Amino acid sequence: MSSERPQRVRVTGPARRRPPRARVHEVDAESRLGSLYLRALVREQWWLGLRTLALLMLGLGTLPVLFFALPDLAAVHVLGVGLAWWLLGVAPYPLLVALAWRHVRRAERNEDTFTALLEELDGPRSGGPDDGGRA
Amino acid sequence: MWPGAVAVALVVVATLAIGSLGLRLSRTTSDFMVASRTVPAFTNASAISGEYLSAASFLGVAGLLLTFGADMLWYPVGWTAGYLVMLALVSAPLRRSGAYTLPDFAEARLGSRRVRTICSVLVVAVGWLYLLPLFQGAGVMLGAALGLPTWIGPAGVASVVLVNVIGGGMRSITLVQAVQYWFKLTALLLPAAVLLAVWLGDGRPDTERLGRPDFPTDVLAWSNPLADGGAQGLYLTYALIAATFFGTMGLPHVVVRFYTNPDGRSARRSTLLVLALLGLFYLVPPVYGALGRVYAPELAASGESDLLVLLLPRIVVPGLGGDLLTGLVVAGAFAAFLSTSSGLAIAVAGVLGQDVTGRSWGGRRLGGVAAFRLGAVIAVVVPAAVALGEPSAGVATTVGLAFAVAASTFAPLLMLGIWWRRLTPTGAGAGLVVGGLGSGAAALTTLYLDGPAGWVGVLAARPALWSIPLATAVMMLVSLATQRTVPPGVRRFMVRLHTPEALDLDRG
DSSP: OOOSOOOOOOOOOOOOOSOOOBTHHHHHTTOHHHHHHHHHHHHHHHHHHHHHHHHHIIIIITHHHHHHHOGGGGGOEETTEEHHHHHHHTTHHHHHHHHHHHHHHHHHHHHHHHHHHHHSBOSOOSSOSSSTTOO | OHHHHHHHHHHHHHHHHHHHHHHTTOOSHHHHHHGGGOOOHHHHHHHHHHHHOOHIIIIIHHHHHHHHOGGGGHHHHHHHHHHHHHHHHTHHHHHHHTOSSHHHHHHHHHOOHHHHHHHHHHHHHHHHHHHHHHHHHHHHHHHHHHOOOTTHHHHHHHHHHHHHHHHHHHHHHHHHHHHHHHHHHHHHHHHHHHHHHHHHHTTOOOHHHHTOTTOSSOHHHHTOSSSSSHHHHHHHHHHHHHHHHHHGGGOHHHHHHHTTSSSHHHHHHHHHHHHHHHHHHHTSHHHHHHHHHHHOTHHHHTTOGGGHHHHHHHHHSOSHHHHHHHHHHHHHHHHHHHHHHHHHHHHHHHHHHHHTTTSOBTTBOOOHHHHHHHHHHHHHHHHHHHHHHOOOOOHHHHHHHHHHHHHHHHHHHHHHHHHOTTOOHHHHHHHHHHHHHHHHHHHHHHHHSOOOSHHHHHHHHSTHHHHHHHHHHHHHHHHHHTGGGOOTTHHHHHHHHHSOTTSOOOOO
16 A cells, blocks of 8 residues: 555664673783682692691601600511601601692692683573573 | 623613713704603603602612611601602692793792892702712712722713713703613612512521621611600701701702693692602612611621612622622612712703803803803813812712702792792892801801701701791791882783693783
């Protein structure tokens, strides 16, 4: 009827918010969030290191005090060899390897957590990749 | 006599041959200094261990155990535990810092030429303090084992090291060191197994049954892991623990070795392997110490206990068998002298090459490789000359002082530099100077004056327990007083030290 055609209208979605970015950016930009991530990692690794040293001192560092307090311990023999020679000549090495093993595993786990956290995309919060976060 | 001479000749030929394998591959400065960081973890761990196990471990520990007994077990325990401390606080971040040497680390972290210079002086001082007893010990060893005049040892070890370092630099040394770990382990383990078998065949005699009244230390003291009892003994034991636990990370040749790992994680993993390899090796010297007490207690009384490992096979096993075993341990000991002194020479030469011979002198300037080679000559010739003039021994004690100086200077610098953002150049410099002067004065007092009696002598003989806290406190207090000079790039540097390389971050 009407001879006038309806005017063409361009149909678009709502404007996208900023494109998703990995949180790596926060660290590079030295934002407060980035600083927080970095500080958390450094603190975690520092306490892990101190815990490893504490276990080391507990395992080996207490031996001199032990023999100082109980001098008779030096006369004790196990399988024909003095107790001190077992405690200082043999036992420390498996202990050191075990502590090192534990430390390496935990330090790598801390780093993996940090990497996963920073590689997560920090864009639209809702849902999976399909709906693209469109309202 | 002849198996020893043949064995030493073989070690020299093999060292130079493996070294020349690397020669064709070494072209750039980076090749020379860190083998271009392409060394796999197991090779690298073998190389770290091979370089680290010096004559102090191969000969000194068994001799000390023979003379003084169980409290000397703290030396090998501490030398191994030093790597755990390093793993816990230093190894991955240090590798990630991307610096070649300790002075490089200091300059990158603090941005100060002055702190760099102090570090360079300290690297050379610690390196020479360590090289000196090795060269002296080589003279004593070759004299006793082969009947050569004492000047041959320092001159021979110094020449082989120099040819190897100048020829191939770090890459050749890495291969040489890795092979030498396994060679040293064999050379110590095989004779020990034979000696144990003989001892079992003899019906497991002990000292009392053999009835040797001339032994200087009584049985109870010999099985007590405390030096000379009492409060001084307790202090000496803990000071030794402090020096060895924290000294390892500050030794210039150890630190340089970590830059050959490809990344921070592999630095950690090769440290773990190093702990296993060192533990395996250090199980053996106590066997020599204990059997020496049964078969050769007169060595302790005569002050020749450093030679126990070399002399015991021939004492226990007469005839050709004993000669062959002696040849093996002599070769192992010579390899131990070569490997550690090569590593130290590389580290000192690297620093001299960058900071002394690499500078322009009178308008002329040497290229990187030429400067490194000239640095190597200076690094080796100076301690060798001192060793020729003064061939005294006591390997493990002097090495212990090198550890104490390293622990009192570089250990606080590394730990605070890696974990504490507020460290300032002035604070670091002040701490390095105080720690270096304190522990250095104590070392010189102990080496050249007869240690004064009482507590003063005790504190000078093992300074680490007071000098490490002192240096750390000075670094922290002076830093807190100069907070306005915290270097501007510290945040970016922390990112570089602590974040895994897999993340694509701006590392400055």
